[in-house]
Amino acid sequence: MVSGVSKAEGVLLRHVHVAGPLTRAELAERMGVNRSTVLALTARLAQAGLISEHVPLATHRVGRPSLMVAPAADRVHALAFDVAVDRLTAARVALGGQVLARRTAPRPRAGADLEVVVEALATMGTDLHRTAPAGSVCAGVGASYCGMIRRADGMVRYGPDLGWVDQAFGAALGARLGLGLPVAVGNEAHLGALAEHVRGAGAGLRNLIYLHGDVGVGGGIIVGGELLDGDGGYGCELGHMLVNPYGGRRCSCGSRGCLEAEVGERALLDAAGRPASATGRDAVRAVIADAAAGDRRAAAAVRSIGDWLGIGVVNLINLFNPAMLIFGGTMSDVYRAAADRVRFRIASNVLPVSRERVQLCTPLLGDDTTVAGAAELAFADLLADPLGQGALAPTA
Amino acid sequence: MVSGVSKAEGVLLRHVHVAGPLTRAELAERMGVNRSTVLALTARLAQAGLISEHVPLATHRVGRPSLMVAPAADRVHALAFDVAVDRLTAARVALGGQVLARRTAPRPRAGADLEVVVEALATMGTDLHRTAPAGSVCAGVGASYCGMIRRADGMVRYGPDLGWVDQAFGAALGARLGLGLPVAVGNEAHLGALAEHVRGAGAGLRNLIYLHGDVGVGGGIIVGGELLDGDGGYGCELGHMLVNPYGGRRCSCGSRGCLEAEVGERALLDAAGRPASATGRDAVRAVIADAAAGDRRAAAAVRSIGDWLGIGVVNLINLFNPAMLIFGGTMSDVYRAAADRVRFRIASNVLPVSRERVQLCTPLLGDDTTVAGAAELAFADLLADPLGQGALAPTA
Numbered sequence: 130m131v132s133g134v135s136k137a138e139g140v141l142l143r144h145v146h147v148a149g150p151l152t153r154a155e156l157a158e159r160m161g162v163n164r165s166t167v168l169a170l171t172a173r174l175a176q177a178g179l180i181s182e183h184v185p186l187a188t189h190r191v192g193r194p195s196l197m198v199a200p201a202a203d204r205v206h207a208l209a210f211d212v213a214v215d216r217l218t219a220a221r222v223a224l225g226g227q228v229l230a231r232r233t234a235p236r237p238r239a240g241a242d243l244e245v246v247v248e249a250l251a252t253m254g255t256d257l258h259r260t261a262p263a264g265s266v267c268a269g270v271g272a273s274y275c276g277m278i279r280r281a282d283g284m285v286r287y288g289p290d291l292g293w294v295d296q297a298f299g300a301a302l303g304a305r306l307g308l309g310l311p312v313a314v315g316n317e318a319h320l321g322a323l324a325e326h327v328r329g330a331g332a333g334l335r336n337l338i339y340l341h342g343d344v345g346v347g348g349g350i351i352v353g354g355e356l357l358d359g360d361g362g363y364g365c366e367l368g369h370m371l372v373n374p375y376g377g378r379r380c381s382c383g384s385r386g387c388l389e390a391e392v393g394e395r396a397l398l399d400a401a402g403r404p405a406s407a408t409g410r411d412a413v414r415a416v417i418a419d420a421a422a423g424d425r426r427a428a429a430a431v432r433s434i435g436d437w438l439g440i441g442v443v444n445l446i447n448l449f450n451p452a453m454l455i456f457g458g459t460m461s462d463v464y465r466a467a468a469d470r471v472r473f474r475i476a477s478n479v480l481p482v483s484r485e486r487v488q489l490c491t492p493l494l495g496d497d498t499t500v501a502g503a504a505e506l507a508f509a510d511l512l513a514d515p516l517g518q519g520a521l522a523p524t525a
Numbered sequence: 526m527v528s529g530v531s532k533a534e535g536v537l538l539r540h541v542h543v544a545g546p547l548t549r550a551e552l553a554e555r556m557g558v559n560r561s562t563v564l565a566l567t568a569r570l571a572q573a574g575l576i577s578e579h580v581p582l583a584t585h586r587v588g589r590p591s592l593m594v595a596p597a598a599d600r601v602h603a604l605a606f607d608v609a610v611d612r613l614t615a616a617r618v619a620l621g622g623q624v625l626a627r628r629t630a631p632r633p634r635a636g637a638d639l640e641v642v643v644e645a646l647a648t649m650g651t652d653l654h655r656t657a658p659a660g661s662v663c664a665g666v667g668a669s670y671c672g673m674i675r676r677a678d679g680m681v682r683y684g685p686d687l688g689w690v691d692q693a694f695g696a697a698l699g700a701r702l703g704l705g706l707p708v709a710v711g712n713e714a715h716l717g718a719l720a721e722h723v724r725g726a727g728a729g730l731r732n733l734i735y736l737h738g739d740v741g742v743g744g745g746i747i748v749g750g751e752l753l754d755g756d757g758g759y760g761c762e763l764g765h766m767l768v769n770p771y772g773g774r775r776c777s778c779g780s781r782g783c784l785e786a787e788v789g790e791r792a793l794l795d796a797a798g799r800p801a802s803a804t805g806r807d808a809v810r811a812v813i814a815d816a817a818a819g820d821r822r823a824a825a826a827v828r829s830i831g832d833w834l835g836i837g838v839v840n841l842i843n844l845f846n847p848a849m850l851i852f853g854g855t856m857s858d859v860y861r862a863a864a865d866r867v868r869f870r871i872a873s874n875v876l877p878v879s880r881e882r883v884q885l886c887t888p889l890l891g892d893d894t895t896v897a898g899a900a901e902l903a904f905a906d907l908l909a910d911p912l913g914q915g916a917l918a919p920t921a
Contacts, residue, residue, distance in 0.1 A: 277878055286878045336756045350844075352748045352755075359748075359846025360732045363879045366843040371874055374768065374836045384874040440770045447762040448746075448844065450755025478767055478780040482673050482682045483759045 136514070137162070141170045142179055143512045145200045146225055147327055152185065152195035171198055178204055178266075179224070179515055200225040204265050207507035208257060210250050210272040210302070211499045212236065213317065214290050214343040215409060217246070219253035221261060222504035224268065224511075226328055228497065230257055243296045251305040258308065270310050271507030273317045273499040274298060275343065280362040283314030289381045290344055313506040317341060319356055319365060320502025321457050321492065322349025327505055329493040330455050337453040338445050339492075340367065341499075342460035343410070345381060346389040350449060368393070372440050391437035394459055400430035413459045417466045435467020439474025446479045446487055453488045457498055461491040532910070533558070537566045538575055539908045541596045542621055543724055548581065548591035567594055574600055574662075575620070575911055596621040600661050603903035604653060606646050606668035606698070607895050608632065609713065610686050610739040611805060613642070615649035617657060618900035620664065620907075622724055624893065626653055639692045647701040654704065666706050667903030669713045669895040670694060671739065676758040679710030685777045686740055709902040713737060715752055715761060716898025717853050717888065718745025723901055725889040726851050733849040734841050735888075736763065737895075738856035739806070741777060742785040746845060764789070768836050787833040790855055796826035809855045813862045831863020835870025842875045842883055849884045853894055857887040 137160075144159055145151055151159070157167045174180045182196045202223035211218040213236065220231045232253035237245050250272075258267065276288030283299015303312040315323070322339035331337040331351070339349040346368035350357040357364045368389035369382055377386020378396060390396060398407050401416040419427035442454060456464035464471060468489070475484055492498045510517075533556075540555055541547055547555070553563045570576045578592045598619035607614040609632065616627045628649035633641050646668075654663065672684030679695015695710040702708070711719070718735035727733040727747070735745040742764035746753040753760045764785035765778055773782020774792060786792060794803050797812040815823035838850060852860035860867060864885070871880055888894045906913075 277876070287876065334756075336760075352753055353751060355749060357748055357845065359879070360730075360848040360882065361846055361878065363876065364732075364844060364846035366846075366876055366879065369843040369874075369876055370766075370840045371768065371836050372770065374874075382876055440767050444766045444840070447765040448760060449753065450757055450760035450762075452756040478765075478770075480673070480683065480759065480762055480765055480778055482757065483755070483762065486756065 137166070138170050138174055138515045139512050141167070141198075142174060142200070142515050145180060145198055146508065146512060147332075149225060150197045150199040152197055154195040156198060171196075174515060177516055179511075202227060203262070205268050205511075206261065206265060207268050207504050208254050208270045208306075208308075209500050209503035209507055210254065210270075210312075211317070211503060212246060212250070212272065212274045212291075213499065214275055214345075217249055217253070218500055219250060219257055220500050220504070221257045222500070222507070224508065226501065226504065228500065230260065231500075232257060237291075239290060240292050243293070243298060243301055246291070247298070247301045247305050250302060254306055258306075267308060267310065268511040269507035269509070270303065270306065270308065270312045271320075271503035271505070271509075272299065272302060272312055272314045273320045273503040274314055275317045275345070275347070277363055277366075278314050278316050280315070280358065283312055285314075286363070313509065315502065315506050316347060316349070316365070317499045317502075318347030318457075319349040319358075320506060321498040322351055322365075322455075322502070323356055323505050324494055324498045324501035325455050325457075325492055326351045326354075328501065329498065330490050331453050334452045336449065336451045337455065338367075338449060338451045339455045339457055339498075340441075340460045342393065342456075342458040342463065344394055344408075346393050346460065348445075350445075350451075352449065367441065367445060370441060370444055372437060372444070388437065388441040392434050392441065392460075392463065396437075397430055397434045397463065400433055401427045402430075410459055410462070413462055417462055420466060431463070431466050432470055434463055435470030436474065438463060438467065439471040440478075442471055442489075443474050443478040446475065446483050450483045451487060453490065455490055455492055457492045458496075464489070464491065533562070534566050534570055534911045535908050537563070537594075538570060538596070538911050541576060541594055542904065542908060543728075545621060546593045546595040548593055550591040552594060570911060573912055575907075598623060599658070601664050601907075602657065602661060603664050603900050604650050604666045604702075604704075605896050605899035605903055606650065606666075606708075607713070607899060608642060608646070608668065608670045608687075609895065610671055610741075613645055613649070614896055615646060615653055616896050616900070617653045618896070618903070620904065622897065622900065624896065626656065627896075628653060633687075635686060636688050639689070639694060639697055642687070643694070643697045643701050646698060650698075650702055654702075663704060663706065664907040665903035665905070666699065666702065666704065666708045667716075667899035667901070667905075668695065668698060668708055668710045669716045669899040670710055671713045671741070671743070673759055673762075674710050674712050676711070676754065679708055681710075682759070709905065711898065711902050712743060712745070712761075713895045713898075714743030714853075715745040715754075716902060717894040718747055718761075718851075718898070719752055719901050720890055720894045720898035721851050721853075721888055722747045722750075724897065725894065726886050727849050730848045732845065732847045733851065734763075734845060734847045735851045735853055735894075736837075736856045738789065738852075738854040738859065740790055740804075742789050742856065744841075746841075746847075748845065763837065763841060766837060766840055768833060768840070784833070784837040788830050788837065788856075788859065792833075793826055793830045793859065796829055797823045798826075806855055806858070809858055813858055816862060827859070827862050828866055830859055831866030832870065834859060834863065835867040836874075838867055838885075839870050839874040842871065842879050846879045847883060849886065851886055851888055853888045854892075860885070860887065 202225040205224040299312040299314040318341035348367035373386035378390040380387040380390035598621040601620040695708040699708040714737035744763035769782035774786040776783040776786035
């Protein structure tokens with residue numbers, strides 16, 4: 130079947146996209162096929178300009194060395210965008226995952242129209258596209274957005290930070306860029322989970338949870354190697370678990386006692402007695418630094434927020450039995466400062482069999498996680514069927 | 526490839542196992558293959574005695590009728606066992622899912638040894654096996670157990686009702702039955718979810734949650750068509766979400782404020798002022814009946830437990846965005862009595878996009894869900910590779 134062959138090419142391309150250059154022999158072993166199959170696949174991928182092959186620089190074996198197969202990182206890239214709470218980012222990311230160039234801008238204020246945000250992103254994206262080397266091609270466009278996204282068309286169903294409801298973000302950005310490419314949009318925490326799963330702390334694990342904090346608290350949950358999306362793509366909303374249903378703090382969603390309300394930025398700043406004017410990640414880090422320096426009120430705030438974070442983590446481990454939990458954004462700061470509270474809750478409240486092996490950590494990709502996830506989304510069609518789109522047309 | 530052919534036979538056999546008799550034309554359409562492929566597959570399955578073919582009794586079409594393909598329900602069966610809180614069950618279940626014969630016994634008291642429970646189950650199972658029609662064959666053995674199970678070997682890691690820790694239940698039952706078949710063991714709520722997903726209220730849905738109540742509260746969660754099992758098979762422990770972490774009731778797991786502690790049998794009976802001697806499903810139903818008859822304390826107890834159930838349901842919908850939640854065991858009684866509280870919590874606390882389409886219901890298979898799930902587990906190997914075991918040997 131034709132689709133079977135295309136898929137095998139996608140499997141090969143994904144191997145070098147994720148792992149970097151591999152010998153034909155290594156590819157044959159990882160794919161469970163023989164070397165003549167690898168030879169046929171690499172020939173087609175090389176002809177399409179998606180991989181290159183070269184003799185390894187040094188080899189310790191006797192005999193003819195197996196050729197190295199590398200992704201065509203200098204020719205094929207994606208555009209990746211990130212609409213985060215505090216800034217806008219656009220990046221050109223090579224096949225293989227390296228960030229080649231990057232632009233950032235302050236995020237427009239809450240209440241900003243779709244057009245304003247799209248214009249700012251497209252200006253950066255067009256600049257990155259124009260300055261790409263001659264002959265290079267853009268394989269796809271992906272965007273991360275801090276809200277609930279309808280995967281099929283990139284509609285922002287609910288974006289509390291900008292105050293958006295049902296805004297056609299993906300379609301508008303695609304039209305404004307004018308590259309003839311659709312824009313695949315994902316929630317920032319979903320994409321963080323994807324990036325850490327593909328090439329970060331959780332590479333190779335089939336079950337992991339990524340918690341992302343900024344103003345709100347979101348999550349991406351990988352179940353059996355796939356992102357949990359649920360019936361409509363709106364799963365993973367771990368920030369809206371009710372952990373303090375009677376008497377909890379008011380949440381941005383209108384509810385009370387959600388995990389986000391108890392562990393988000395505002396909860397920590399309020400507990401530490403900071404004024405309403407103190408916001409953002411620097412303000413969070415200031416409380417944590419003060420706690421470390423002996424400020425009792427700040428220390429009590431960190432302990433209290435750490436305990437609520439531990440309660441949320443307990444629920445997630447009992448429900449998902451994950452191999453790893455990854456704390457990103459402000460949650461990485463809170464987790465590092467309050468790891469003892471989180472671990473105490475796990476020891477006290479997680480069923481013994483599920484706490485046997487779970488690892489806790491922060492993102493290997495650091496604050497690049499969401500952009501890296503948007504790039505993975507952008508490359509998804511190419512990796513599913515590398516030859517299906519025909520030869521990729523060069524940029525200029 | 527040989528495995529590809531075996532799989533196609535498994536796909537066909539699963540279709541008639543789940544849907545009942547289908548015409549060759551219907552099978553071709555459902556499988557997306559042509560009729561000559563169906564012809565070849567049915568020929569091999571019929572020769573192995575796994576299906577039968579017959580002319581349909583009546584047809585409204587002109588021309589030669591398409592032959593009906595039916596699972597060999599009179600020849601092929603599985604043994605299914607259920608260790609529930611209040612009783613032991615053994616059943617002979619036909620390929621196709623019909624319960625052919627059933628034995629039940631009271632469950633031994635808490636503290637009963639593995640040997641005592643296995644002996645009681647095996648006595649019933651051996652009796653069912655001996656009384657099976659001559660020439661019929663047992664395709665597999667499955668068991669449901671109310672505890673945490675290691676899937677690989679059927680080890681009961683944690684079974685609070687009987688007080689078991691790390692008991693080799695599957696191996697012991699298999700040895701005592703002496704049929705030369707392994708015993709596949711699953712958690713009762715996982716198997717309930719599986720049964721409702723395959724042939725119950727959630728047939729055809731890819732994302733659903735089954736909540737099961739007895740003394741404890743367990744769950745089975747289907748994500749993308751597969752049971753969530755997590756890193757070690759210990760996921761889905763929704764009864765141990767911490768919903769009332771400060772000041773909640775003591776839970777059987779040693780924690781406080783777990784969903785199980787707030788909505789389980791004991792919570793309802795205590796809230797209604799029933800004595801400690803009142804236990805079991807009849808006692809739960811008596812409180813609900815009294816509430817319906819105007820007893821204020823019973824009504825307040827039902828409302829309060831219904832609210833906590835609603836809080837747990839909110840968390841599950843926000844995390845999983847399921848198409849359906851199914852309330853089984855005592856949770857079906859509580860849900861029916863307090864559906865308004867559950868729906869109020871959903872309306873108040875679930876993010877709008879996730880509550881758009883979720884359905885709430887009770888099991889279509891009623892109290893047979895867990896036995897049906899154990900039978901599905903028993904048939905799993907046969908359905909994966911129907912000809913892989915060679916011809917099934919007759920019983921006697």
